[in-house]
Structure formats: C-alpha cells, structure tokens
Amino acid sequence: MGPTIYTYNLGPTPVEVDRLEFQHRAVFKPLTDGLLPTNIRQYLASLGRAPAVADIATGTGVWLSDIATELPPDARLDGYDVEPAKFPPASQLPPNVKLFPCDALLPFAEHLHGQYDLVHVRLLITALNSEQWPIVAANLRSLLRPGGYLLWAESGYPSISCLPMTEHFQKLINVEVRTYGKGKVIQDLAGRTMLSTLRQGLLGMVLQGGFDWVKSTRDVEDIMVLVHRDLENGVCAVGFEVHCIIGRQPS
Numbered sequence: 124m125g126p127t128i129y130t131y132n133l134g135p136t137p138v139e140v141d142r143l144e145f146q147h148r149a150v151f152k153p154l155t156d157g158l159l160p161t162n163i164r165q166y167l168a169s170l171g172r173a174p175a176v177a178d179i180a181t182g183t184g185v186w187l188s189d190i191a192t193e194l195p196p197d198a199r200l201d202g203y204d205v206e207p208a209k210f211p212p213a214s215q216l217p218p219n220v221k222l223f224p225c226d227a228l229l230p231f232a233e234h235l236h237g238q239y240d241l242v243h244v245r246l247l248i249t250a251l252n253s254e255q256w257p258i259v260a261a262n263l264r265s266l267l268r269p270g271g272y273l274l275w276a277e278s279g280y281p282s283i284s285c286l287p288m289t290e291h292f293q294k295l296i297n298v299e300v301r302t303y304g305k306g307k308v309i310q311d312l313a314g315r316t317m318l319s320t321l322r323q324g325l326l327g328m329v330l331q332g333g334f335d336w337v338k339s340t341r342d343v344e345d346i347m348v349l350v351h352r353d354l355e356n357g358v359c360a361v362g363f364e365v366h367c368i369i370g371r372q373p374s
Contacts (some may be wrong), residue, residue, distance in 0.1 A: 138322075140209055143182040158190050159241075160369065163272050167194065167240060175199040177235075177266055179244040183209050184222050186243065191217035201239075203227065227259050231266055239266045245276035249324070267372040275368045322347050 152158070159167075167174040173195050178187045181202030191200055196219060203225035204210070210222045225231070227244075242263050251259060263273060325343045328334045336342060 138326075140183055140211075143209065144185050152189070158186065158193065160274070160367070163241060163274060163369070164193075166270075166272065170240060173197040173199060174240045175238055175268075176201070176241045176243065177239040178202045179225075179227050179242060179263060180204055180247060180250070181222060183211055184216060184220055186245075187220045187222075188217055191220055199239075227262055228255060229262070231262055236265050237268050240268055240271045241274060242266050242271070243274045246278060248277050264370075264372065269372055270374040271372045273368075273370040273372075275370070277366050277368075278364065 167176075176187070176190065176194070176198065178184070178201070181187060181204045184202045187200045187202050191198070194200070198219055200217070200220045202220065202222040204222070205224065205226045207222070207224040213221075216222070244259075244263060247256075247259065263275075267273060322343060325337050325346075326340065328337045329340055329343060333339070
C-alpha cells in the first residue's frame with residue numbers, strides 16, 4: 124500500500140463500517156440528490172448492452188449496492204478498496220456486485236484497462252496528500268472505455284459555526300474537521316456523521332502513536348462527549364461543500 128494520510132482504517136472496523144453506511148444513506152445521498160447525474164444515467168442507458176461500473180475506495184460497497192437497483196441486473200459492478208476488512212460477505216451483496224482489494228495509488232492491472240463505462244470515486248480528501256491526486260487520477264482514467272465517464276465527488280472546506288467558540292470544540296477542530304450539511308435535518312445528521320468520522324480518525328491517530336493532545340483512547344472519548352454536548356445544545360453548527368467533477372474519456 125502506498126503512503127496515505129488516511130487514519131480511519133486504523134480505528135475499529137465495525138465502527139468504520141457503520142460510519143460509511145450511515146454517511147452514504149443519511150447524508151451523502153440526500154446531499155447529491157441521487158446516485159448519478161442525468162447525463163451519465165442517459166449515457167449508460169444508451170449503450171445497448173450491460174454497462175460496466177467501477178467504484179473506487181468503495182468501502183463497504185454501499186454505493187454499488189444502491190446503484191445495482193437502478194441498473195440492469197446484468198450490469199458489471201466492481202468495487203475496489205485498499206482495506207478489504209470492510210467488505211461485507213458476498214451473500215449480503217447484490218449478485219452482480221463484486222469487491223476486490225486494490226490500492227488506487229498503484230497502477231491497475233492491465234486486464235482492467237479500458238473496461239469500464241463509468242468510474243465513480245468520492246471523498247479521497249481524507250486519504251491523499253497533494254502529490255498523490257494526479258497519480259490516482261491517471262490510474263482511474265486508465266480504467267475507462269472510450270467515451271466513458273469519471274464521476275468524482277469531494278468535500279470542500281468545512282463551514283463551522285460555534286459562537287462563542289467552546290474550548291473543547293476549538294481543541295477538536297485544531298486536529299481535524301470533516302463535515303456535511305444541507306438544511307436543518309441533513310445538517311443535524313451531518314453533525315453526527317462528522318463526529319463519528321472524527322472519532323474514528325482520532326482513534327487511528329492513537330494507534331499511530333498519538334498527535335498533539337490525542338495520546339490515548341480516553342483522550343478521544345472524553346473530547347467526543349463534550350463536543351456531542353455542544354452539538355446537541357445548539358452551540359455549534361457544521362456544514363460543508365460538495366464538489367462533483369465529471370470527466371469523459373475521448374471516444
């Protein structure tokens with residue numbers, strides 16, 4: 124595996140699985156108003172054959188499991204992730220969803236080149252440093268068939284409101300902030316998602332030897348209790364931008 128800044132895989136796997144599932148269904152799917160933009164959906168429908176879709180950094184395969192309900196049952200739906208411990212048993216997946224261990228920082232196997240009509244990826248902002256983005260982009264492009272689409276979604280800079288700023292919230296965001304929001308209901312769900320994301324990442328930091336004030340599991344749990352309280356009391360509000368980038372391989 125190539126070097127990464129991603130610490131969530133180092134936290135407890137069941138917690139990470141729950142976080143990814145909740146993040147997709149309760150926050151990210153409502154934020155993006157569906158799974159596919161209209162132009163990509165129309166393109167896949169126009170192929171005259173079963174489409175082939177790859178989901179990179181697939182996690183639990185939750186996006187693929189959802190898209191399987193919207194595409195033909197013979198569509199090829201392949202998920203790739205560096206950490207297969209998050210994969211559910213095949214019996215819990217749609218029959219045409221297959222998950223494979225793979226590091227997107229490394230070139231994909233030759234037999235996968237030019238095999239997919241759509242490559243989907245999202246939220247690598249927590250995993251890549253500045254030098255790694257073009258490497259991953261080139262590797263993803265190699266998977267596309269002529270005319271195929273790349274759909275890439277990322278979070279932007281977080282928007283945080285905590286007035287007056289509480290000591291423990293300031294302490295937390297000085298280490299890491301990832302947050303989501305769109306309206307009151309989604310914003311509330313996003314706050315909980317953000318905190319579960321933070322907790323998982325901070326526990327990963329502990330396993331790497333700690334950072335700043337994050338020295339032990341107890342440090343993490345103590346600060347999370349305080350920040351949860353601020354969020355529940357309405358002292359803090361959180362939000363973030365979603366950027367969806369669509370690229371297309373020349374025909």
